[in-house]
Amino acid sequence: MLTITGAKELSELLEERRKTGGKIGFVPTMGALHDGHISLVEKAASENDIVVASVFVNPAQFNDKSDLEHYPRTFDADQKLLQNSGCDILFFPSIEEMYPAGPDVPSIQVDLGGLDKVMEGKFRPGHFEGVVKVLKRFFDITGFCNAYFGEKDFQQLAIVKRMVSELRLPVHVVGCPIKRENDGLAMSSRNTRLTIEERKIAGKISIALRHAESKWNARSVSETIADITAELTEEKAFRIDYIEIADRDTLQPLSENEKRNAIVCVAVFLGQVRLIDNIFLS
Numbered sequence: 605m606l607t608i609t610g611a612k613e614l615s616e617l618l619e620e621r622r623k624t625g626g627k628i629g630f631v632p633t634m635g636a637l638h639d640g641h642i643s644l645v646e647k648a649a650s651e652n653d654i655v656v657a658s659v660f661v662n663p664a665q666f667n668d669k670s671d672l673e674h675y676p677r678t679f680d681a682d683q684k685l686l687q688n689s690g691c692d693i694l695f696f697p698s699i700e701e702m703y704p705a706g707p708d709v710p711s712i713q714v715d716l717g718g719l720d721k722v723m724e725g726k727f728r729p730g731h732f733e734g735v736v737k738v739l740k741r742f743f744d745i746t747g748f749c750n751a752y753f754g755e756k757d758f759q760q761l762a763i764v765k766r767m768v769s770e771l772r773l774p775v776h777v778v779g780c781p782i783k784r785e786n787d788g789l790a791m792s793s794r795n796t797r798l799t800i801e802e803r804k805i806a807g808k809i810s811i812a813l814r815h816a817e818s819k820w821n822a823r824s825v826s827e828t829i830a831d832i833t834a835e836l837t838e839e840k841a842f843r844i845d846y847i848e849i850a851d852r853d854t855l856q857p858l859s860e861n862e863k864r865n866a867i868v869c870v871a872v873f874l875g876q877v878r879l880i881d882n883i884f885l886s
């Protein structure tokens with residue numbers, strides 16, 4: 605596996621490989637890798653000739669300075685994991701390499717059709733602007749590729765698909781299922797910041813979502829939200845940011861008795877750590 609830090613070097617290398625018919629798979633990450641990330645890399649490896657994974661903690665997408673400061677960074681372990689999972693190129697750029705004019709450069713103008721106005725967009729102002737900014741830069745560097753994103757960040761996946769289509773970028777976006785720990789907790793780089801006590805109860809988020817899924821046919825939107833709220837608040841340590849039941853395509857909230865194409869998305873704080881999860885209801 606090659607480790608590359610220069611954008612121009614990566615661009616040129618991928619261009620060369622495309623000329624000889626190589627299909628490029630790209631997996632953008634913020635590092636602190638776990639099996640969720642690795643499942644994306646393995647899928648990319650099974651569908652492409654060359655796999656590029658990036659490790660870049662994007663300052664532009666953190667609305668909370670302390671979250672950025674405390675974001676786990678485990679580069680040596682990341683490198684080893686990628687090496688063993690079929691990754692060919694690790695792209696590890698500096699902030700200057702990604703943002704030659706600084707991360708405060710103007711946002712990319714793109715109509716996201718309101719996908720960015722709900723859920724994470726409401727609770728983390730500026731977050732998706734930062735995501736779009738960094739991905740536009742990444743896709744300019746990689747050029748034509750298949751890009752792999754997890755359903756763990758379902759709203760991000762929807763926004764990336766929309767962005768690629770609006771900006772007519774030569775990128776095919778591939779969604780990948782959520783990888784979970786044995787107790788159901790969605791794998792996340794942030795899980796390592798949970799205390800032992802918090803980690804013991806963190807699995808209750810996905811258990812509450814699975815209960816909601818199994819009762820969905822018999823419960824309305826507000827009843828389902830109330831059920832999940834009640835189950836989570838049994839644990840005093842959870843602080844709920846939002847529980848939303850939305851249409852999977854538009855991400856707009858479902859009306860009371862709508863049933864089709866539903867996803868429930870939650871964001872909760874457990875101590876200092878903010879966790880998100882989701883499950884398809886229908």
Ligand code: AMP
Pocket residue numbers: 632633634635640641643644752753754755756757780781782783784790791792793
């Ligand atoms: P991150 O490093 O958190 O920015 O995540 C990089 C990519 O990995 C994103 O596309 C995430 O949605 C995806 N990802 C993170 N956690 C998981 C998981 N548990 N299962 C599947 N994909 C994941």
